Amino acid sequence: MQAPALPLTEHERLLALQLTGLLDTQSEPRFDRITRLAQLVLGSEIVLISLVDSERQWFKSKQGLDACETGRDISFCGHAILGDGIFEVPNALLDSRFADNPLVTQAPFIRFYAGVPLSRSGERIGTLCFIDSTPRTLTAKEREIATEFAKTVEQEIEDRLQEQAHRQLVASELMYRSVLEGTRIGTWQWNIQTGETLFNQRWAEIVGYTLEELAPISIDTWLKLAHPNDLTESAALLQAHFDGLSPFYDVKCRMLHKDGHYVWVHDRGRVVSWTTEGKPLMMYGTHADITEQKNSELALLQSRDQFQTLVSNxxxxxxxxxxxxxxxxxxxxxxxxxxxxxxxxxxxxxxxxxxxxxxxxxxxxxxxxxxxxxxxxxxxxxxxxxxxxxxxxxxxxxxxxxxxxxxxxxxxxxxxxxxxxxxxxTLQERLVKLTQQLPGVVYQFQLWPDGRTAFPYASPAIEKIYGLKAEDVKTDASQAFAKIFPDDLAAISQSIDESRHQQKVWQHEYRVFDDEKRLKWLSGRATPELKPDGSTLWHGYIEDITQTKEYYLRLEALNQQLKVAQQCLDLASEQAKIGYWQASLKDGSLWWSPIIYQIFGFDPNAMTPSVAMFKSAVHPDDIVKVEQSEQQARLSGIHNVVHRIIRPDGEVRWVHELAQLVPEEQNPDLMLIGSVQDITDRMKLQQVKDEFISTVSHELRTPLTSIHGALSLLQAGSLVQLPPKAEKLIGIASSNCQQLSRLINDLLDIEKLVAGKMLFEMREMNISPVLKRAINDHKPYAAQQNIVLALELPSQVERCLLRVDEHRLMQVLTNLLSNAVKFSPVGGKVILSATLVEEQIEIAVQDQGPGISADFAQKIFQRFSQADASSAKMKGGTGLGLALCKELVEAMQGSIGFHSKPNAGARFFLRLPVLAHQQSETPKK
Amino acid sequence: MQLAKILHVEDDESIRIIVEMALVDLSGFTLCACESGVEAIAQVEQFAPDLILLDAMMPGMDGLQTLVKLRGKDSCRQTPVVFMTARIQQAEKQQYFDAGAVAVIEKPFEATQLGDELAAIYQRYLLTLTPTNLE
The missing domain is CATH 3.30.450.20 (PAS domain)
Structure with a gap:
């Protein structure tokens, strides 16, 4: 077997292979797709992308093989990368270089091999290879196809690298941005020729804006924000950079922040490209906030200046x-x-x-x-x-x-x-003088562990405090202690001990005897200081507080009295069932006494006082009445109303509310102070009384009706003719009967008025017709007495509108007119007049009678008051008429009074507020 | 039409006598005097009055109850009723008007003028009954 030789440029080749970054990476579809396609097209059993590393061949993609690498020494590819073209072995068994190669003799039993070298940067880094277990020879077409697939693989390797580089670029840009964000540095780009400028968000933030707020951005944006005084220097530095005198444009200047203050920035930039004419084109730069640094520099300079000034001073x-x-x-x-x-x-x-x-x-x-x-x-x-x-x-x-x-x-x-x-x-001298001015003594007091005491320093006032001179106690304080009231000695010793042990300020109030053996109160305060010899030295001040103490004790006594008074009040209010409360009209706060809870049946633990709570208890039928009284209180300062409440348990009770608004000048919080009294029992009594009066009046009237009827019929003369004496007697009986009838009516009226139960039908009206009717009604009676009745009614009065109850006004006029007629001499004259006085109508009845005596004037409007008993008998009055008039007029918001001189007649008048003036007379029907 | 027949209901005998003298002797009306509501109800259909003068406060059946019963009688549905009362407070008087009274006469009343007063009340009542007679 022949191991492949190493190429001449093996070192460069391995470097090129390393740079692809493919070795030992996961399989990738982009390569597997190509090998699969090549396998199909060329019908090979095995197709590999084999990368030849220094000691091995490693398969980036493989079809038809499980192993991912083999040794380079037994590799076919090692041979294939040695030449440019396809390396083909038609039958390995017949090739001496491979016949005994374990890849041939054992699995995968290679017979045919064809490898197309893969190049990168001019180096053959591996192959695209085709392997079969049977001998084979490629056709020319097949070789061309194999070569094309190899080129595709090379392209994929290139694309993959490009993509990787792009990804790294993106990552590094992101990192760069993060770094910039982290350093809080702004960036800028400036096209010097067009003026086009780009800032990042941070640039804008440094001056307090967002980029949107600064838009449109140009170089003017910078110029506008820069401090005017810094522009010249900045322009000079920029020009120097353009002229090549400085490698960077580098300037520290101030810029106007959105808030109106200036921030210090450090701008640094460089021209990165030039026009063909050699002019600066693009400039990139950074923009950093150095306000803090600049401020520190300034502070440093300032402190150096201060130091120098200090030294020289x-x-x-x-x-x-x-x-x-x-x-x-x-x-x-x-x-x-x-x-x-x-x-x-x-x-x-x-x-x-x-x-x-x-x-x-x-x-x-x-x-x-x-x-x-x-x-x-x-x-x-x-x-x-x-x-x-x-x-x-x-x-x-x-x-x-x-x-x-x-x-x-x-x-x-x-x-x-x-x-x-x-x-x-000077200060020391001044201090001594000041100390002399103090009412108390400034002193130092020293206590040694062996119990010795002394006042090493004491201002002259010690004479006033202890009756001793400073020298007397300079080395021994016992004379001062001898002055202390014996009962207070133990406590003072204890307080001094505590102050010494805990090293805390000594503060104590105690008594001493003065020269006349009178006790006076002293208050002392001193700060302890531990001395090296184990003694403690206090620095302090003692003053005479006898007067303050006396005030305090007196105040204590007063407080005690107040407390007792408060308890009495509470007790009384509980007994009388009168609760009291106070409310601030300013802040709406409300406080009420415990008895109010009791009256209203509120649970004091389940609620806090509130106006709403109070209002919710008011009987629905009485709400209007209560509100009217509150409105009245705003004008008069007095809230006075009797109404019903419904307690949570459904029980209806009567209460009397009385409140007063303290005058504003003494009452900054607009406090309304009031009481609530449970008057249910009284109201029940009142009811009984009302029923009694109603019944009595009925029971009285019934027999009166018979008597009156009988007398009238007798007097009429149509039924029976009476002898003159009988007729006279009948006349007396009849007149007394009428008086009795009036008395009953007046009594009923006045009871109702006093109880506030009389209903008034108030309406806006012109009172002229009422006055005319009153005159007409009284004419027959006046004529009997031979008295002239006259009416004086100016036109301006006829145009006035008043708010009155017509029936009740008539009742008042009837009373006044019948009185006037009654007391006028025969042949006299009675004048009813109405005049406009300011915004009131004054209705007056003037007579020519005897006038009203000074004694009687005092009580004329009181009930059952008559000038004298004989006049009542003579004139047939009830003594209730004027009292009734007063109540009625006041109930209609008016007032009543009179002027009189003995034997010169009397003038009774009532005044009622004018509501409005009619502009023109109402047209007559 | 003139007022001729008056039914008077009053528990107090004295007042019955006075009213009888005033209305019969002085004014010449025909009068049927009853001493209670029960008696009035028994008499009214036979007497067929032009006007009923009714005391308000009576033991047993009072004026208002009597009025309700009287109105139950067919012949009496339209007969004008005048109350006479010693309770003369506005609220007290109002309840009689509310019950359908055409007038309320206060006690003590003017005996010599009672007849004229009732005649006038009756005339006013007739006018309200036949509005076409207004002219």
């Missing part, structure tokens, strides 16, 4: 000087000594003045002495003294210094730092 100097009496300066930091106000150069070598000359004369000696001592003991010094400033002021400074010694141990020079502590010194 340190209120002090560093120096090096000789240890002589002039403090001869060798070096001073800064140009001007901020402490003395002179130039530093003045002091260097004592050019103009020595540093010793600016030290306050009072401080010079002790200062020199202190520095000498420090030099001798080789220790640093820290000294506070005064310097005379050039402006004449004196400034406090603090100096920290140290001597430098030479090899022999002598002082070479002094180095130091002098700080302006004028502010601290």
């Amino acid at each position: 340190i209120p002090g100097i560093t120096y090096r000087c000789l240890a002589d009496e002039n403090w001869t300066m060798l070096f001073m930091s800064g140009h001007i000594d901020p402490l003395s106000g002179y130039p530093a150069t003045d002091f260097i070598g004592n050019a103009v003045r020595s540093y010793a000359s600016v030290i306050h004369p009072d401080d010079q000696d002790w200062l020199a002495q202190a520095v000498d001592e420090a030099m001798t003991s080789h220790s640093p010094w820290q000294l506070t003294y005064r310097v005379l400033h050039a402006d004449g002021s004196v400034r406090w400074v603090e100096e920290r210094g140290m001597a430098e010694y030479d090899a022999e141990g002598k002082v070479a020079f002094l180095d130091g730092f002098i700080l302006d502590v004028n502010n601290e010194k």
Whole structure:
């Protein structure tokens, strides 16, 4: 057997094979379709696409064979790839190269083999081969077909590679995009010649827009958003890039964000193509948001500036000087000594003045002495003294210094730092003054583990608080403790212990005796600080709160009284079944007392008070009445109504609601405060009373009817002729009978009015006809008394519309007119008049009677009041007439009154509101 | 047509006497006086009144009940009824009108004018009955 030789370009061939990416991949329909077709067309038992690898041949597609590879040494294909054309073995048994080949001697018992080489990049990477177990020779036509199939396979390999490359391209573009998205970088493309520009979504987002919002996009979009001050630099950089002076156009500039602020962006781009004339054509670039980076840079710059300013503003100097009496300066930091106000150069070598000359004369000696001592003991010094400033002021400074010694141990020079502590010194002084102003004592209190106590510092006010001087307690606090009220000692010790153990603020109220042995209340507060020696030092403040405490105690007592009062009120309201409530017309909130739940039968646990809840309980027939009262309350501030409610259990109860709107100026929340009283029992009584009155009036009227009828018939004279004396007696009886009848009527009316049960038929009307009728009705009676009745009715009154109950108005007029006639002297005159006074009609009845005495004027409108008993007998009045008139007029929204002078007549008037004025007189029918 | 026959129903004897004097002696009407509703129902068909004057409050059968019974009689279906009552509140009076009364006379009434008043009521009633007579 002869193993195939290796081609000359075996290395390149294997590389070309690797690059196809076919080895060890799954079978693919695109290849299997070709081998199957070739098998059918050429009628071969086995058709393979065999790829010849370094040590093996591997079958990408196979028909009629199960194995997927064989060794290259026994392969036929290894031979086939050595030449250009078809490699044919008509009968392997007769070919010495293959006769003993295991593929021939064993399955698949190859006899015939034909392999067409498959080329890729000029290298033969394998074959399309045809195998039979019987000897065979291909015809020329068959060879042509085999060759065409091989070309098709080559094309498929090429197509497959193209597709793969495309897929990779797509994948890499996707990756590139993801990376761009991840870096939040915008991209742009610009056709410099046409101005056509493309941005991606991110570009737009950096300036707060969407691409749609920026459309139409052109280079002007960029120009419009860029900061005007950055345009010149940007244009110059662009030109430099176009001119080939820079490899990239690279600029950092500001762009206007949609919100109105500027964002910093970093634009970087490059021309990628040029026109044939050598002009830039396309430019691609990126666009990154560097606002944060830019802001950090700016912040850094700013903080560096601040630092430099700070350093230059340190209120002090560093120096090096000789240890002589002039403090001869060798070096001073800064140009001007901020402490003395002179130039530093003045002091260097004592050019103009020595540093010793600016030290306050009072401080010079002790200062020199202190520095000498420090030099001798080789220790640093820290000294506070005064310097005379050039402006004449004196400034406090603090100096920290140290001597430098030479090899022999002598002082070479002094180095130091002098700080302006004028502010601290001033502050300290001010603090002391302020502390003196405080009503209480500012103090430090120290407690040592062995129980010793002291007030190391106490402001002068300690005298007011404890009656002691600061010196008295500076090292021992026991005198202060002696002042504390013994009952409070234990608690104060405990609170101090707690504060010390827990290192928390001490706060306590306690009592002390003052010099007159009176107790006063103190309140203290201090913060503890643990000292290295184990003691605790408190810094705090104690003040006298006696007055506040007294107010507080008094308030407590008042609160207690209020509580008792509240309990009394609750008890009383429960006993009387009066609930009270308050509602805010402003925010709709409502509160009611527990008794309301009881009255309404509400379950206090199952509901919260609400106006709707309240309204839902109102008896349907009474809703209008309640609403009318509420409307009235808006005008008058008083809500007063009696109505029925239906409780959840169906029981009907009567309640009396009374509420008042507190005047607005004292009532910012528009609080309506009211009460609800269960008056069911009273209403039942009322009902009984009503029935009683109704019955009584009937029972009284029935006999009265007989008496009156009998007397009338007798008086008529048609039935019987009476002797004159009898006639006179009958007259007296008849007149009294009439009076009794009127009394019953008036009584009934007034009862109804008071109970609010009188129904009024209010309607809009002109009252002129009523006035005329009243005059006419009274004329016969007046004529009997020889009295003239007159009516004064101006035309303007005739045009007014009023809202009244005609029948009740008539009743009032009848009362007033009959009174006037009754009290007028024989031959007198009674005038009924109506006038328009502002927006009211005043109806008046003027008589010429004796007038009304001052005593009677007080009670004229009260029930059963008459000027004197004799007049009642004389004039036949019931004493109810005027009281009734008042009730009736007020029920019609009017008012009643009178003017009178003794013996000059009386003028009774009533005023009723005008509803409207008729424009013209109504046409007469 | 003139008012001639009046049926008066009243439990109070005094008032019956007064009404009789006023209507018969003063005004010349024919009167049938009954002391209860039951008596009135028994009398009405035979007496065939032009008008019925009915007291409202009576023991046993009251005025309203009597009226219902009277209306049950064929001859009495159209006879005008005038109530007389001591309960003179508007609401009380209204219920008599609602029951079909043509007028309500308040007690105490004017005995000397009762006849004229009833005659006038009767005339007004006739006018409502025959609207063509309006002219």
